[in-house]
Amino acid sequence: MINVGFYYKVKEGHEKEFEETFDKVVDYLRKEYPGFKNAILYKNVKEPREYLIYSEWEDLDTFKKFISSYAYKSTVDYGKTIIEGRPTHRVFQQVNT
Structure with missing residues (x-):
């Protein structure tokens, strides 16, 4: 499983759009x-025009x-x-310990 934050x-x-x-x-x-x-969509409490989309994917290939x-x-x-500006994303992989 991987997670991606946009x-x-x-x-x-x-914002509504x-x-x-x-x-x-x-x-x-x-x-x-x-x-x-x-x-899941999150809105920054202090900056309501800033958003995080937290997504879950089966694997990196699917993403x-x-x-x-x-x-x-x-x-x-x-x-x-x-x-506004250039969006960013980060990919994280679950660590099984």
Whole structure:
């Protein structure tokens, strides 16, 4: 299992749009990517235009397949219209001890 954190700052006035788009993307992932497990959207308490999407994936290959897909590229292109600056993401792998 891997977890990916996506960090975004949304342009002012686009917060609701971003949140609604998140719901649509998660629905799509559940239907189209069997290795996608779940995603949760968090809003920064002190900076309400900053968001974290915490996602869970079966494995790194499934995540890589998604980020190389047309659907991901379309989402990124759309995001450029409502995201401020360049978003970042970090991939973490569960450690079994």
